[in-house]
Amino acid sequence: xxxxxxxxxxxxxxxxxxxxxxxxxxxxxxxxxxxxxxxxxxxxxxxxxxxxxxxxxxxxxxxxxxxxxxxxxxxxxxxxxxxxxxxxxxxxxxxxxxxxxxxxxxxxxxxxxxxxxxxxxxxxxxxxxxxxxxxxxxxxxxxxxxxxxxxxxxxxxxxxxxxxxxxxxxxxxxxxxxxxxxxxxxxxxxxxxxxxxxxxxxxxxxxxxxxxxxxxxxxxxxxxxxxxxxxxxxxxxxxxxxxxxxxxxxxxxxxxxxxxxxxxxxxxxxxxxxxxxxxxxxxxxxxxxxxxx
Numbered sequence: 001x002x003x004x005x006x007x008x009x010x011x012x013x014x015x016x017x018x019x020x021x022x023x024x025x026x027x028x029x030x031x032x033x034x035x036x037x038x039x040x041x042x043x044x045x046x047x048x049x050x051x052x053x054x055x056x057x058x059x060x061x062x063x064x065x066x067x068x069x070x071x072x073x074x075x076x077x078x079x080x081x082x083x084x085x086x087x088x089x090x091x092x093x094x095x096x097x098x099x100x101x102x103x104x105x106x107x108x109x110x111x112x113x114x115x116x117x118x119x120x121x122x123x124x125x126x127x128x129x130x131x132x133x134x135x136x137x138x139x140x141x142x143x144x145x146x147x148x149x150x151x152x153x154x155x156x157x158x159x160x161x162x163x164x165x166x167x168x169x170x171x172x173x174x175x176x177x178x179x180x181x182x183x184x185x186x187x188x189x190x191x192x193x194x195x196x197x198x199x200x201x202x203x204x205x206x207x208x209x210x211x212x213x214x215x216x217x218x219x220x221x222x223x224x225x226x227x228x229x230x231x232x233x234x235x236x237x238x239x240x241x242x243x244x245x246x247x248x249x250x251x252x253x254x255x256x257x258x259x260x261x262x263x264x265x266x267x268x269x270x271x272x273x274x275x276x277x278x279x280x281x282x283x284x285x286x287x288x289x290x291x292x293x
Contacts, residue, residue, distance in 0.1 A: 001239065002238055002244050002248075002292050002293065003151075003152040003292070004148045004149075004155060004291050004292065004293070005028045005029065005059055005060040005293050006027055006148070007024075008023070008024065009142070009146075010023050010139075010140055010143060011137060011141075012139070013132050013135035013139065015128045015131040015135070016128040017070055017128075018068065018069070018070050018132045019070060019132060020066065020067070020069075020129070020132040020135070021066070022067075023065045023066075023140060024062060024143075025062070026057070026061065026062050026063075026144060027061050028290060029059060029061035031059065033061045033062065034053050035061070035063050035064070036049060037064070037065040037066070039066060041068065041126075042068070042129075045130070049064070049137070052134070052137060056141045056145070057145070057293075058243040059245060060293060064140075066133060068133070079118055080116065080117060081118045085110060088113050088116060151291075152292065155292060159238060159289070160235065160238065163231050163234060163235060166227075166278050167228065167231060169274045169278050170224050170228060172270075172274055173262060173274050174220065176268060176270055176274075177218060177219060177221070177266060178221075180218055180268060217265060218266065220265055223265070226254075230255045231255070233247075233251055234251045234252075243293055244293075245289060245290075248292060249286070249289055252282055252289065255282055256282050259275055259282065262275055
């Protein structure tokens with residue numbers, strides 16, 4: 001089933017105390033565009049994140065916003081070396097006793113020893129952050145696709161109704177076209193009689209040839225058959241194909257071409273009115289399918 005290109009999806013996930021919130025917004029676009037607003041800790045993975053979105057979404061302008069809560073990038077990447085801190089504290093107290101100082105050992109004294117702090121291994125927290133983000137992103141994409149599918153379903157219902165309406169108008173056009181052939185034959189004979197006063201002098205074979213040529217010019221059966229074929233493929237694409245937007249747009253162009261040919265071949269007011277109505281429907285359909293993935 002087809003999908004709309006507009007929608008919204010949100011996902012949340014937590015891994016090892018790190019939470020991620022991802023929001024996706026999608027609007028119409030001829031191609032797939034992905035714009036991101038990421039925390040500093042994920043900025044180096046921007047291309048990888050875009051590829052994750054591209055693997056699930058075919059068309060649309062996507063805005064991705066991510067927020068990490070309790071992420072490693074917001075923390076100081078240091079930890080306390082507890083054993084070193086205890087040893088230095090003990091050493092300073094012994095020194096105080098040796099030199100008989102009344103001053104107590106303070107935190108500022110311990111801070112002069114840089115090795116009581118050690119760099120924290122960020123690999124585990126980075127992995128937890130990435131896992132939380134990818135889980136949240138997957139949920140956001142699923143929710144976005146669900147919303148796009150629901151809107152796509154509504155669009156499909158509207159398009160099917162319009163296609164069926166055009167099918168009925170094609171039936172009317174074809175019927176009127178076939179009825180016009182004998183009418184034109186009679187009209188042609190009457191004109192000849194009026195001009196010559198007697199059609200006995202007219203070559204009957206030549207008259208039949210001219211009428212056959214006229215009938216061929218007026219007959220729109222071939223165009224109606226092709227139009228119905230386009231309608232059939234259009235409905236099949238609505239039902240079965242994912243990412244059918246470009247195909248549907250092509251089919252609408254072909255339908256419009258057939259409608260123009262029918263209008264130019266049929267010098268009849270009733271047929272012209274039906275052709276105008278069909279072209280109006282085609283324009284409405286064309287506007288609708290601009291929102292289909």
